[in-house]
Amino acid sequence: MRFRTKGKETSKTKQSNEQPILSNVETTVDYIKEEFKDSSDLIFRKINVGKRHAYLIYIDGLVDSNRIELHAIEQLFKDLDDQRLDAEMIEEKIVSINSVSESTTLTDTINQILDGNTVLIVDTFDKAIVIDAKGATKRSVGEPDSESVIRGPREGFTEAIRVNTSLIRQKIHSSNLKVLSRKIGTETKTSVAIMYMENLAPPELVKEVLARLDKIEIDGILESGYIEELIEDSPFSFFPQIQNTERPDTAAANLLEGRVCIVVDGTPFVLILPVSFWQFIQASEDYYQRFHISIFLRLLRTVLLFLALLMPAFYVAVTTFHQEMVPTTLLLSIAASREAIPFPVLVEALIMELAFEALREAGIRLPKVIGQAVSILGALVIGQAAVEAGIVSAPMVIVVSLTGIASFTIPRFNMAISIRLLRFPMLILAGTFGLFGVVIGSIVLLTHLCRLRSFGVPYFSPLSPLDWSELKDVFIRVPWWEMDRRPEQFVKENTVRKAKSFKPYSEKKKS
Template sequence: MKKFKKFKNVESNALTSDETHKEISPKLTDNISILKELFKDCSDIVFRPIVAGKAHAFVVFVDGFIDSKSVELNGIRQLLEEVETERISANLLMERVISLSSVSETSKLDDVVSNVLKANTVLLVDGLTKGIIFDAKGGDRRTVAEPQTESSVRGSREGFTERLRVNTALVRSRVRSNRLKILSKDIGEETMTGIAVLYIEGIAAPNLVEEVLSRLDKISIDGILESGYIEELIEDSAWTMFPQIQNTERPDTVAANLLEGRVAIIVDGTPFVLILPATFWQFFQASEDYYGRFQIYIFLRFLRIAFVFIALTLPGIYVAVTTFHQEMIPTSLMLSIAASREAIPFPMFVEVMIMELSFEALREAGIRLPQVVGQAVGILGALVIGQAAVEAGIVSAPTVIIISLTGISSFTIPRYNMSVAFRMLRFPLIFLGAMFGLFGVVLGVLAVLTHLCKLRSFGIPYFWPLAPMSVKSLKDVFLRVPWWAMDRRPNQLVKDDVVRQTENTGKIREEGSSS
């Protein structure tokens, strides 16, 4: 495995004053002056003073991060009621005043600052050397909805959101086991982005979990804004177009992979969760493959793999055959292609490149424009440009058909990042076909296969279970065997708890048919 780049370990400098390393002072005014200096020109930081009898206090929070009604009902109002009858103490505040489930205390000012920035609320009381931290998160956030990039015919309609704890809860609701471990950490000196590492103890290999945590600990960066940052920083090889870590918006996909011994990484602020290690074949599996009749999805998997080959090689083969190997084309078809190209001023290579680049530009425009407009631009652009280009004599009709079939084939790949990799690799194969004919296309395909066999993802061969060959694990590659036949977890990932189901599970159908 290629060594992961070592980052220089430096302490976070997000707290710019040495004052934050002090203990909380019994003088409330001293604490508030330090905090106000640290949060100078931060208009979203709220310092809410409270006076109850002789007691003075401050509630500190970030506006827009918390549910102000919850703070009022479960914190401020009860503080005003209790202070009249009893002497205030940290225990009193935690046990009787703050009626929320998540309450803790701290004696450090830097803990106060970090918790405020993590969307927690802090209560500081005059005369106390401890601050009370409680979770009253709220504000407007996107609710759980159907995933935008992984729609399915059958299965869950729930997708991840941008909130870390909502996402961990979605996974926990599917894996209700105390063996599901969720380890939290913050990455990013300025952003302090919350990260959660999920795995099932006893199923995930301990060395895999240690490797993931080790790579995350070596990251020293100013900010993490999306899970793509993490993906690029911890992957084995940066010099490849093929994704070595799967991302998904679906909680059921994460749960299924955890049960196979993989590790998931959830990043606060993004609905895309990372799953690792990943193999090449994993990117051609859709979630509904496991929810329907296995005979149907065996056919669909073969269809996807066949169309992947078409998406990669068809333009290159077309250029190679029409340029160097015309004898391979039936005479009637060759005459039809020759007649359509009679008025075309460009060689076949240039013609195909014009259409490929136009198709990619239309696809990119359709993604970047608003959804309603983008769909219209994509459809009308393809029709108008294709028809106009043929009538103007810039490209031939067979070329438009070839490029259209290639584009449709790339849409059959369930994972967008794998689809983009094959789209990019088409261009070198077109060039090789124009230079060396079919010999060049075959060399290009062999180079891609060799590259795939050399890749690894967290120690797992990328082309496994085909290379190296594992016959037992082929049950879920080209085929999707019935659930009663998938009685073992992948042997490359799981070494201990390899049994997925007992033998009696496979006998249910026999008992049913006999009765």
């Protein structure tokens, strides 16, 4: 991480930053050239506005040159009344661009150029005209790779911040949706948008988010993960306290429940806060399928989450310390398969788990065309070869494989990888103390989860502290006609989301 360091500034730089735009165009341009010294992509185009010298200044590649040519330069070459020419005339009558503003200081002018705007400096004008003609290359909206669904919208966020905010606005057509802007990073000056529903999000939550963002002092923000790590409550915890998503519908749904979204320029991952533990085992598709299917899938994911965390540890503890818990026939089968194995069960489990994680990481880093094939074939070949060589037993291969499959069912990658990491200390506790170690580790883990906070909201809520009324959208998802209130741990006022008098069609027909 690269935190900001205060370097020495030359007197010339200080002077240029503090000075306003000078009426002498050549002097102002000289200052800007000095600031962008050795920058070959900065374009200075000298033109005449009436009888006055002027410069169009922009960074090549960040602006749409066709828009500049058609809507700015052609208009500026028209016959003008030089006696009445001023900045207001250019803004209102000459430059036919949607967004035109003014800059009065050199610092602001330089920042506007770095933001991808075009700056027009005219001789005898004590201000610069900022023309919004951004045209940097952008990736088109496509289906998100990390959150694929069978049923639901197929659009995902891109790396352009305004595209992302507009995708959310397309979902929520309300003036209550507010967007606040910040610039973070002394060198990158990354644009960050804070989005929230004014009538739903608690004001103290919005203030806290803004306060934490304003305290960040770092040279650059290249991805939303930087911000996530700098503003979360407990950075040393294994568990993520901020959710990230590539899906506009997921962001919109959380905004409607009173949460805050942070959109960072240059990344398709939008941050959602505050969150609870249970949000990480819920998929957006749960709300699009019929509630019977959603209930089954959520219960299945919950069971598999515990299997992904505890299954190898339980196997090691039982086979090492508590053989009396295993049926005799199964115990004899396990003993026979381990007869020629030179390692203890704990070492055997660690070898297989590390090999499985290595294969999974290799499959991700390799090109997509061969990555999946390599990971699957590698697991089959290595597992079979290890069993035949007598390095590991067949039951251990089955346990590790089932554990890996279980971890794949967790919808959120940051929670899935946290469970994968915690599997190793649980294994060591099981191999050292048996089931007592598993129980001790589970108690420590649950205590930690109950103590965690995400922007003041208990991380394990609504299970701890227990709120029966909020459990209808945790392990299960009740039908939509029963979800008439928003989560009260996030929204304190305006909690009603559906009219109580509304009933499904079948109920109306009976009445």
